[in-house]
Amino acid sequence: MRELALHILDVLENAVEAGATRITLTIEEDSSCDRFTFTVRDNGRGMPPELAARVLDPFVTTRQTRHVGLGLPLLAAAAERAGGGVQVRSEPGRGTEVSATFRLRHWDRAPLGDLPGTLLALILGKEGVHLTYLHRVDGREFRLDTAELRQALGEVPLTHPSVRRWLQEYLQEGIAGLERPVE
Numbered sequence: 448m449r450e451l452a453l454h455i456l457d458v459l460e461n462a463v464e465a466g467a468t469r470i471t472l473t474i475e476e477d478s479s480c481d482r483f484t485f486t487v488r489d490n491g492r493g494m495p496p497e498l499a500a501r502v503l504d505p506f507v508t509t510r511q512t513r514h515v516g517l518g519l520p521l522l523a524a525a526a527e528r529a530g531g532g533v534q535v536r537s538e539p540g541r542g543t544e545v546s547a548t549f550r551l552r553h554w555d556r557a558p559l560g561d562l563p564g565t566l567l568a569l570i571l572g573k574e575g576v577h578l579t580y581l582h583r584v585d586g587r588e589f590r591l592d593t594a595e596l597r598q599a600l601g602e603v604p605l606t607h608p609s610v611r612r613w614l615q616e617y618l619q620e621g622i623a624g625l626e627r628p629v630e
């Protein structure tokens with residue numbers, strides 16, 4: 448079973464490949480509704496309606512290097528196995544929104560996996576992309592906005608060793624803190 452963090456990374460990478468400069472990742476976990484949803488919104492090139500309609504079917508790709516695209520179909524299969532599904536909304540020239548829902552307590556829902564590591568790799572690897580990340584678990588909330596962070600840092604790059612270390616701890620502790628409720 449693939450961890451959800453890897454599916455999230457796939458969708459984020461699609462946004463980067465579509466030329467997005469701003470990406471918003473929202474994760475909502477709601478145990479009273481037994482629901483786990485993640486949504487990725489980007490301001491990339493978008494998709495014409497005929498592509499957006501087929502993009503959850505296996506083997507649809509605009510890649511030139513190979514002829515299969517599996518990121519979204521694998522995500523759709525994983526979501527459907529766990530009692531949910533995937534929605535794609537896209538506007539050519541404006542951007543795309545991909546939203547995946549899972550039943551939180553479904554036996555076949557994959558674990559979240561290493562989300563801090565996955566996000567850190569994306570943030571440090573794509574300095575030109577601003578990521579807003581919002582994660583809610585039963586009313587608790589964690590938020591990171593790399594555009595705000597860059598502004599606060601001025602000339603210091605996010606890849607500076609001490610910034611990288613801080614960012615890694617901030618993500619790890621922030622995400623871990625969501626999972627343990629304060630009684």
Ligand SMILES: Nc1ncnc2c1ncn2[C@@H]1O[C@H](COP(=O)(O)OP(=O)(O)OP(=O)(O)O)[C@@H](O)[C@H]1O
Pocket residue numbers: 457461462465489491492493494502507508509510515516517518519520542543
């Ligand atoms: N956010 C997006 N913006 C614009 N086009 C997108 C976006 N996400 C997906 N697409 C289009 O849908 C196609 C299929 O995406 P999918 O992730 O399933 O496969 P892929 O990215 O082509 O290959 P893989 O994910 O297997 O490396 C992409 O090739 C691209 O044309």
Ligand SMILES: [Mg+2]
Pocket residue numbers: 457458460461516517518519
């Ligand atoms: Mg992909």
